[in-house]
């Protein structure tokens with residue numbers, strides 16, 4: 001096998017192994033990055049939801065206090081404001097979903113599904129648990145869900161959520177006396193859950209992976225080309241020329257010109273040795289001829 005062929009086979013195999021390793025590592029890193037991007041989005045949405053809740057309870061609720069005696073206005077309820085705002089957001093961006101499933105909810109729409117009930121159960125079983133991350137599939141979509149517990153932290157909640165008798169009559173008129181009561185301070189009554197589709201960041205990660213691999217393959221191709229050029233001009237061509245000259249000399253043709261050799265490098269020193277040998281051979285032949 002020629003030197004060029006051996007060199008190219010070895011180099012291509014080494015580059016293919018390098019590319020495979022780079023693919024494996026980049027794929028892992030970009031999958032991790034896609035996941036942390038999704039998680040960061042979910043956390044940001046959760047913070048936005050909390051901001052809406054604080055705004056409603058500090059700025060809207062006090063203004064509607066007097067009207068509440070005449071008529072119950074759910075607009076003043078912080079959790080109502082949160083759900084309404086988040087519904088608008090998820091309506092515009094279908095990749096997101098925000099829910100506040102509650103084991104015994106005032107609004108039946110907040111009843112937990114099976115997987116939500118499991119999250120609430122787990123959050124309720126450990127009072128120190130502040131958040132949970134759950135990955136799941138729904139309708140063929142991979143989703144990442146970020147959950148935080150909803151705990152009754154103060155007596156103020158009990159004005160509406162303890163018994164139907166203590167709750168405003170106008171609340172009972174709208175929601176009825178059956179649900180959303182019997183909560184106690186310290187109870188974990190439900191969870192806030194942001195679900196984000198992983199499709200978009202995964203597609204983004206796949207695209208950048210392909211781009212990185214194409215870039216690397218390009219670099220490898222250029223390297224192979226440059227190394228082939230180097231091999232040709234600094235090794236293959238001079239060695240071929242030297243071998244031709246050696247052939248000529250071995251066949252008795254002493255008139256061949258000397259190999260133009262530079263004193264640097266291995267090929268240069270081989271050429272110098274060859275020239276010296278040729279000269280000695282010529283002298284020996286001349287002496288023999290005499």
Ligand code: HEC
Nearest residue numbers: 077079080100102105106107110150152156157159160180
């Ligand atoms: C003025 C009465 C009132 C007070 C006080 C109140 N809530 Fe509510 N809460 C409601 C009503 C009414 C709803 C149903 C809103 C809707 O239609 O989505 C609700 C809904 C909720 C929900 C959504 C799940 C569900 O039950 O439908 C949670 C969670 C919740 N409240 C927690 C709390 C907590 C925690 C506090 C105390 C910080 C509190 N609430 C104080 C009236 C109140």
